Amino acid sequence: MSEMINQVEPNISSEDIQNVSEYLASGSWITEHKVTEKLEQNVAEYVNRKYAVAVPNGTIAIYLSLLASGIKEGYKVAVPNITMIATINAIIWAGASPVIIDIDDSLCLSKDSLEQAPDVDAVIFVPLNGRTGAGLEIQDYCKNKNILLIEDSAHALGSSYINQKCGSLGEISIFSFTPHKIITMGQGGMILLDDDDVYANIIDLKTFNREKDKSDVHKGFGLNFKITDLQASLGLSQFNKLFDFVELKRNLYQEYSKFIDIKYLKPFEDYETPWFVDLFCDNEKQREKLNMYLTSKNIETRYSYPSLSSQSYLSKSDKTYLGISENISNNILWLPSSTNLSYEEIKYISDEVNNFLSA
Ligand SMILES: Cc1ncc(COP(=O)(O)O)c(C=O)c1O
Incomplete structure (x- = not known):
C-alpha cells in the first residue's frame, strides 16, 4: 500500500456533514440546548437508563460521577490494572484513593481479585475493548456489599453483557465520544444513571450550581461542564448510525x-x-x-x-x-x-x- 493505513480514524459521512451544516445554518445559539437534549434522550433510551447527561469528555464524566456520588478524600475506589489513564486519574482528581486490582482472562477487572480488597467504597468496572468479562457477577457482588459500581464504558457503546447493554451496569455509566471511539463528536462524554438525587448533583456541578436557570445566585460550588449543540448535532447524526x-x-x-x-x-x-x-x-x-x-x-x-x-x-x-x-x-x-x-x-x-x- 502506498498510503499509510491509520490504526483508527473517524468515520464521517456526507450525511453527518449535511446534518452539522444544517444545524449551523439554522441560526441557533450553538451552545448546549435542544440538540444535546435529544442526544441525551436517545442514548438514555438505548441503554435503558432514566437520565443521560452530556459533558465535554469521558474523563470529566467519571470525575463528575464520583463527585456527585459523594466519593472524595478518604474513600477508596477499585480500578482495573489495565485501562486508559483517565479512569484512575479521575479518581485522583476527585481526591479519593485508587486501589489497583488485577484482571481476569477477559482483560477486565477480576472478581476474585476484587474480593481481595474488601474495604473499597466504590468500583470502576471497564468493559475494555468491548469485552464484558465478569461485569454481571461484579454488579451482584457490589449490590450485596453495598459498594457503588461505576461502569467506564468509554470503549463499549453498542456492546452488551448478554442481555444488558453496556452503559447500564451498576449505579452510573459513562461513554466517551473522541474521534477513535464507536461514535464521535470530536470530544464529548456522557453520564448515564437512574438516581434522582445523584442526577441533580451532576446538573448542579455541571452548570455552576445556579439557584435557578440564568440566576447568578449560586447554591454552592459548581463548574461549567456543558457541551455545544454543534457537537451534539454530529453526535446525534453518528448515534443514528x-x-x-x-x-x-x-x-x-x-x-x-x-x-x-x-x-x-x-x-x-x-x-x-x-x-x-x-x-x-x-x-x-x-x-x-x-x-x-x-x-x-x-x-x-x-x-x-x-x-x-x-x-x-x-x-x-x-x-x-x-x-x-x-x-x-x-x-x-x-x-x-x-x-x-x-x-x-x-x-x-x-x-x-x-x-x-x-x-
Ligand atoms: C477506558 C477509558 N476511559 C476513559 C477515557 C477518557 O475519555 P475521554 O478521552 O473522552 O476523556 C478513555 C479515553 O480513551 C478510555 O479509553
Missing part, C-alpha cells in the same frame, strides 16, 4: 479472524462489540518487532495500555496481586480497526502479520 458501526466492527473482527491464526486473537462473544482488533503477541520483544515491521509496510498499529502499576507516579497506590495484568499488558498490539477499512486493506494487513509471524 450506531447499528451500522456495530455491524462494521463485528465484521471487521470476523474478516481478520479468517486470515490470522486464532491463537493470536481472543474471540468475542456474540453479544459483544469489538472496539479494536487486538493481537496477542508471545512477548514484548515480538510485539516491538512486529510493530516495526508493520510500520515499514505502511500499517500503523498501537500498543495497548501499559499496566497502571507500571506508571511511576502511581507506584505508591494500594494494590492487589497483579500478576495476570503485568504479564499480558506489554504483549497486546492493536491492529488497524477503522470502520471504513476495505476488504483489500484487511487482507493486506493480515498477510503482512502472517508474513512476520511465520518468518
